[in-house]
Amino acid sequence: MSARLVWRVARLTAIRDETATARTLVLTVPDWPGHLAGQHVDVRLTAEDGYSTQRSYSIASAADGETVELTVQQVPDGEVSPYLGEVLSIGDPVELRGPVGGYFAWRPESTAPVLLIAGGSGIVPLMAMIRARRAAGSRVPFRLIYSVRTPHDIYYADELRMRARDDAGLDVAYAFTRAVPDGWPSPPRRLGVAEVNTHGWPADFEPECFICGPTGFVETVADILVALGHDPQRVRTERFGPSGA
Amino acid sequence: MGIISPGFRGRPRSPGPQLPPGQYLTEDFPVLSAGPTPRIPLETWEFSITTEAGTAYTWSWPELTALPAQTPTVDLHCVTKWSKLGTGWRGVSLDTLLGDVETAADFAMARSYGGYTTNLPLADLLDGKAWIVYEYDGEPLHPEHGGPARLLVPHLYLWKSAKWIRGIQLLLDDVPGFWETAGYHEYGDPWREQRYQGD
Numbered sequence: 001m002s003a004r005l006v007w008r009v010a011r012l013t014a015i016r017d018e019t020a021t022a023r024t025l026v027l028t029v030p031d032w033p034g035h036l037a038g039q040h041v042d043v044r045l046t047a048e049d050g051y052s053t054q055r056s057y058s059i060a061s062a063a064d065g066e067t068v069e070l071t072v073q074q075v076p077d078g079e080v081s082p083y084l085g086e087v088l089s090i091g092d093p094v095e096l097r098g099p100v101g102g103y104f105a106w107r108p109e110s111t112a113p114v115l116l117i118a119g120g121s122g123i124v125p126l127m128a129m130i131r132a133r134r135a136a137g138s139r140v141p142f143r144l145i146y147s148v149r150t151p152h153d154i155y156y157a158d159e160l161r162m163r164a165r166d167d168a169g170l171d172v173a174y175a176f177t178r179a180v181p182d183g184w185p186s187p188p189r190r191l192g193v194a195e196v197n198t199h200g201w202p203a204d205f206e207p208e209c210f211i212c213g214p215t216g217f218v219e220t221v222a223d224i225l226v227a228l229g230h231d232p233q234r235v236r237t238e239r240f241g242p243s244g245a
Numbered sequence: 246m247g248i249i250s251p252g253f254r255g256r257p258r259s260p261g262p263q264l265p266p267g268q269y270l271t272e273d274f275p276v277l278s279a280g281p282t283p284r285i286p287l288e289t290w291e292f293s294i295t296t297e298a299g300t301a302y303t304w305s306w307p308e309l310t311a312l313p314a315q316t317p318t319v320d321l322h323c324v325t326k327w328s329k330l331g332t333g334w335r336g337v338s339l340d341t342l343l344g345d346v347e348t349a350a351d352f353a354m355a356r357s358y359g360g361y362t363t364n365l366p367l368a369d370l371l372d373g374k375a376w377i378v379y380e381y382d383g384e385p386l387h388p389e390h391g392g393p394a395r396l397l398v399p400h401l402y403l404w405k406s407a408k409w410i411r412g413i414q415l416l417l418d419d420v421p422g423f424w425e426t427a428g429y430h431e432y433g434d435p436w437r438e439q440r441y442q443g444d
Contacts (some may be wrong), residue, residue: 006444041324042440044267044359045250052247053255054267070287079256079269087252093246100441102427194306219389222281228386232281232359239276 005097006046008032010068012092018155022073022121023085024060026067031097034063037132038105038125038238040212041068041098045080055080058125058212058238059099062132068096071155073121104210104238108136112208112234115200116144117221119191119213123155125238126212130160134167143171145199147191147217150179173199191217196224203229212238264328265435271327274390279423282388283359283409290393294379295411296348298380304342306393310379312337315349317376319399319425321406322435339370339413354422355396356409362422362429363399363407366414374400377410402433402440 014026039059046052061069075081088094106114106129114133116126123146133142148154154174164172175191176184201207209230211221218239225235264270293303304312315338321329353367369375379386379394386392391408398405404424425431430439440442 005441007247044247045255047253047255048249051255052267054270056325083250083253088250092251093248094250100428103423215389219276219282223276226281232283235281237278237280239278239280 005100006033007095007097009093010096012088012090012094013067015090018071019153021085021157022071024069024071025084025088026069027094027096030066032066032068033099033193035059035099035119036102036105036107036240037062037128037172037173039099039101040125041070041096042100043070043084044095044097045083046095053079056100059128060124060131062128062135064135067129071121071124082147104212104236106132106208106210108132108138109139110208113141113201113205114143115207115209117191117196117200117209117211117213118144118146119211119221120153121155121242122211122213122217122238124212126210127156127160129210130163130167130170133170134163139169141169141201142167143173143200145173145175145191145195147175147177147213149177151176151181158192171199191221193224193228196221197228200225200228203231206234209235210238211235213240215239262330265322266438267336267440268322268326268328268435271329273327274329274332275323275325275327276424277323277404278389278408279361280359281363283357284388285358285393285409288395292394292410292431294342294346295412295414296346297350297415298348300347302342302346309337309377309394312341315376317378317397317399317411319397321399321403323403324429324433324440328435333382334378334382335380336376336394336397338373339377340373342377343371346415348415350417352416352419354416354420355405356412356414357407357412358409360423361407361409363405364416364420364422365401365405366419366427366432369398369401369405370413374398386408400434402430402435404429405433427441 010029016024044054057070060071072084083159096130284360287306295301378397396407396410
């Protein structure tokens with residue numbers, strides 16, 4: 001039995017645009033207890049008339065003192081994401097509590113190879129794992145397969161390029177479902193068994209697998225991994241709506 | 246009430262249905278699972294209730310679906326904040342399944358194909374509050390949503406309604422299940438917003 005997760009008042013200290021429709025909020029959270037890569041926070045907004053609503057967001061950053069970064073994808077007609085993405089300004093307060101969830105999480109002391117498979121904005125908690133690996137100086141082999149619609153939809157594009165170059169033991173592969181970069185060897189297509197087999201780890205390496213993305217994507221990829229012989233107990237999943245976030 | 250978020254108005258509020266605190270309404274049916282979706286052939290599927298003395302009561306698929314069925318229409322509240330109202334199910338009441346079971350247990354552990362577990366007081370499975378359901382919206386329950394059969398305990402957060410249910414173990418002492426071990430609330434009443442330990 002642990003203490004109640006308290007609501008903390010965070011302040012927005014910086015903003016980074018990731019794509020045309022997603023931005024990273026850099027928050028300073030007093031007395032933040034730290035977190036594991038893959039955990040999430042609950043964010044609470046309250047209107048002047050007392051109306052209040054909450055959403056969960058994965059943490060994008062590795063644990064770093066009182067700094068917590070969230071990357072928010074704009075959801076058309078959303079209630080919370082347009083506020084976080086367009087209205088919330090530097091210095092504004094926002095309530096959050098966490099960290100929440102310890103199952104979809106990578107622990108730096110773990111020595112198993114890691115396979116990360118992201119669909120769209122599902123990259124966020126997986127990026128936290130790549131950053132935590134770097135922060136811990138871990139040499140555990142990591143592979144990321146990142147499925148996006150077009151090259152313009154890649155979050156953290158510059159950082160991923162840099163880390164794939166500089167972080168020994170990190171491989172990054174992309175799959176494009178709508179439009180490919182110039183010179184890409186294949187037409188756009190959905191991530192399938194060929195890509196997972198080529199860019200993932202063999203099942204007999206017994207990797208820890210983390211899949212995050214929309215429900216249909218996660219279902220497909222998890223089925224592929226199980227069919228390729230991965231133990232379902234080592235395949236951890238996080239599914240996003242469709243839920244009007 | 247929390248601090249005011251400057252410039253936040255939220256969706257237009259109509260005098261609609263009352264939701265538990267912190268929940269919002271969805272028309273979709275989102276999925277929350279910790280791992281791959283298990284596929285269980287009906288020929289080998291079975292469901293058991295095991296007492297604290299180790300006695301097992303087991304139903305095959307034909308035996309379960311031959312029992313008197315009910316068609317509850319209930320509201321669902323997921324700890325990830327969405328609520329879905331007026332969902333229609335078909336299945337067997339736990340009152341029916343537990344009717345002939347001799348037990349002095351106060352607690353239950355639901356166990357699923359795939360290894361998921363969740364704990365709840367036995368009283369919350371009785372008196373018309375819980376079902377083993379195998380149809381949703383008039384169709385066989387899809388594997389994503391827990392088919393062939395799941396537990397349905399709609400008065401608690403949805404993680405208590407174990408998907409791919411395989412059995413219920415009756416216990417004299419309360420033991421935390423999968424999410425309960427990971428920091429979620431041991432009981433999970435949405436109306437008291439019991440999301441996490443200590444709430």
